[in-house]
Amino acid sequence: MGATNNRARRLVRGVGDRTVLVASGELSFAEFVHARNQRLLDLAWLVTRSTEDARDAVQEALTGLYRNWERLPAGDEFEAYVHRTVVNACLRVIRRRPRWLPVPAPGELRSAPSTTDAAEAVATSDELWRLCGELTAVQRAAVVLRFWSDCTYAEIGSALGCTEATARSHVHRATARLRTRMAAGEQ
Amino acid sequence: MDEFEQQIRNSLRTAVANRPPILPIDPGSVDVAGRATARPRRQWARLLPIAAAFALIAGIGVAVLATRPGTVPAVPAGTPSIQPAASVTPSASVTPSATTASPAGNGIRLRLFNESPWDFTSAGINDRNLGPLPSQMITGYVDYTDDPHLMNVHLVGADGTWGFGVSVPDDGARPSGDYTLTIRALGGRPSVVASGGDRERIFAPEPNAPENQVHDYPQVRLHNDGAGTLEHVSLRWSGGAQLVVDDLKPGEYTEYAEMGAVRLGAEVTVVVDGRQLSYTPKSAGAKLARGNATYVLRVVDGALDVTTEVQQ
Numbered sequence: 001m002g003a004t005n006n007r008a009r010r011l012v013r014g015v016g017d018r019t020v021l022v023a024s025g026e027l028s029f030a031e032f033v034h035a036r037n038q039r040l041l042d043l044a045w046l047v048t049r050s051t052e053d054a055r056d057a058v059q060e061a062l063t064g065l066y067r068n069w070e071r072l073p074a075g076d077e078f079e080a081y082v083h084r085t086v087v088n089a090c091l092r093v094i095r096r097r098p099r100w101l102p103v104p105a106p107g108e109l110r111s112a113p114s115t116t117d118a119a120e121a122v123a124t125s126d127e128l129w130r131l132c133g134e135l136t137a138v139q140r141a142a143v144v145l146r147f148w149s150d151c152t153y154a155e156i157g158s159a160l161g162c163t164e165a166t167a168r169s170h171v172h173r174a175t176a177r178l179r180t181r182m183a184a185g186e187q
Numbered sequence: 188m189d190e191f192e193q194q195i196r197n198s199l200r201t202a203v204a205n206r207p208p209i210l211p212i213d214p215g216s217v218d219v220a221g222r223a224t225a226r227p228r229r230q231w232a233r234l235l236p237i238a239a240a241f242a243l244i245a246g247i248g249v250a251v252l253a254t255r256p257g258t259v260p261a262v263p264a265g266t267p268s269i270q271p272a273a274s275v276t277p278s279a280s281v282t283p284s285a286t287t288a289s290p291a292g293n294g295i296r297l298r299l300f301n302e303s304p305w306d307f308t309s310a311g312i313n314d315r316n317l318g319p320l321p322s323q324m325i326t327g328y329v330d331y332t333d334d335p336h337l338m339n340v341h342l343v344g345a346d347g348t349w350g351f352g353v354s355v356p357d358d359g360a361r362p363s364g365d366y367t368l369t370i371r372a373l374g375g376r377p378s379v380v381a382s383g384g385d386r387e388r389i390f391a392p393e394p395n396a397p398e399n400q401v402h403d404y405p406q407v408r409l410h411n412d413g414a415g416t417l418e419h420v421s422l423r424w425s426g427g428a429q430l431v432v433d434d435l436k437p438g439e440y441t442e443y444a445e446m447g448a449v450r451l452g453a454e455v456t457v458v459v460d461g462r463q464l465s466y467t468p469k470s471a472g473a474k475l476a477r478g479n480a481t482y483v484l485r486v487v488d489g490a491l492d493v494t495t496e497v498q499q
Contacts, residue, residue: 033214034473041211042203051209059212128198147192148199179191 029069033062040086046144047090049133054090061089083151083159087141094137124182131181135174142170143178204469210322211473213306296328299340300369303377307370309343320370328365340368340379351379405475405497406443411435413485418458422482424449435484449475453482455493464491 040061044054064085065072072078132140138160145151145159157167188196299310301320310320317326320342340351369380409432411417420432428446435441435457452468464486481496 030214033212037211037473041209042206045206045209046199046203051207055209055212062212062214124194125198125201128195129202132195132198143195144199147196148203175192175195178195182191 029066032065036082040082043083043086043144043149044090046148047087047137047141048093049140053093057089057093058086060092061086064089080155080158083145083149083155084161087145087159088161090141091137127182128178131178134181135177139170139174139177142167143174146171210304213321296330296365298326298328298365298367300325300367302369302371305344305377307342307344309341311341313339325367342370342377344377405446405449406479407446407449407475408443408479408481409435409441410481410483411437411439411485412483413437413487415459415486417484417486419456419463420484421456422453423455424453440481443479446475451475451480451495451497453493455482455484455491457484457486457491459486464489466491466493468493 037058040058041054044057044061045051048054048057061082065082072081132143135143141160142156145156146153151159153168153171154164156171157164160167160170162170297312299312299317299320301307301310301322301324304322306319306321308319310317310326312329315329317329320326342350370377371380407422407430409420409422409430414437416437417435418433420435422430424446428449430444430446430453432441451473454468455466457464475497479498481498483494483496485492
């Protein structure tokens with residue numbers, strides 16, 4: 001657990017959207033895990049859509065990162081490496097899944113909106129999230145990296161192990177499919 | 188980004204904000220997994236080319252010998268006799284750390300069940316170490332026939348070491364049977380309760396603070412970064428810990444306070460000009476293991492905004 005590297009200041013600012021960690025010196029693997037736990041779990045959950053799979057994927061990804069911790073690239077390349085490791089772990093976990101349709105636990109079901117004001121936006125959001133589940137795992141990972149992680153197409157390509165053009169194609173096809181399905185649902 | 192893509196972004200953010208809680212990954216478990224899976228594979232991989240080279244040389248040697256007439260004597264056919272190189276006997280010195288055998292006499296059997304969200308790197312009773320005890324895991328039963336009437340349960344986690352005294356009568360009426368000591372989260376720290384047969388005769392009081400008890404908790408303070416006074420400031424953490432301050436003037440910092448094992452996200456309520464404002468974190472956040480944490484409170488456009496600065 002003593003492995004450290006010198007990318008502390010840049011990394012710790014990326015913790016969630018509301019947290020600023022002020023650190024000095026080198027960043028140990030344990031500090032990295034403490035700081036990025038929730039963010040990585042969020043990313044994995046969006047791609048896998050399962051709490052258990054998300055945890056498995058992040059655990060697997062972190063194990064991979066730990067092995068190479070002292071040899072990892074610094075700066076932006078490090079971020080891309082982390083994204084790639086987590087997304088690949090998610091895709092592996094999805095491939096290992098038994099072929100069944102998961103039924104959400106009652107606690108995960110959200111109640112339907114009761115008013116029509118904000119309700120429409122909520123319903124659209126819910127429906128889009130539901131339709132994201134119909135995308136292929138790679139398309140969903142591309143959408144999450146593009147619209148949630150704000151990655152560039154080059155970064156998405158790096159994370160998915162494909163060219164920038166292919167990443168652009170994944171996002172485009174996924175967006176088009178969501179658009180079509182949403183339009184079909186409104187009619 | 189067009190309107191539809193913005194809707195996708197909002198949808199993903201809403202989904203994350205409402206996602207079910209996921210237990211954070213413990214760096215210690217990654218450390219162990221990494222050591223267990225990575226190192227041997229790399230050593231094995233390093234040996235592969237050497238093994239391949241040996242196999243190649245041996246193969247060539249065998250091929251050369253096989254193709255040279257008269258140099259290899261014929262071996263008479265017969266029944267091969269295979270003898271074991273050494274007989275294998277079980278070692279008498281190996282004793283399992285946890286046993287499922289029935290207790291003898293008035294002995295009791297104890298096991299630990301970790302119902303808390305914390306992973307403990309070590310758990311034990313008296314001088315018996317039961318190994319690591321991750322969240323939601325249970326140990327095997329351990330016999331305690333000759334132990335004293337006050338036994339110590341000790342837990343080692345990322346936040347320090349805890350000890351609990353477990354009292355068992357030693358007046359000859361000592362109950363026998365199976366007991367489960369359940370570790371629960373109570374007030375932001377572990378607590379132990381007993382269940383099982385005659386549980387009134389065995390109980391686990393509050394931590395008895397053994398000599399080696401070490402706490403490495405974060406120090407928490409508040410800062411009013413706004414222009415107005417905040418009154419009745421209250422921070423509540425998911426584990427039950429609470430920090431209350433009567434009022435906090437503009438620019439004021441409170442003293443640091445030790446809050447036990449808490450997570451980053453805290454629910455905050457304040458009163459400003461007679462109106463109560465509240466802030467609910469999107470998730471419980473990472474566990475604050477050590478260091479100084481400052482919760483910065485400010486009121487922006489009539490809404491309470493909270494950010495956290497952690498100095499490690």
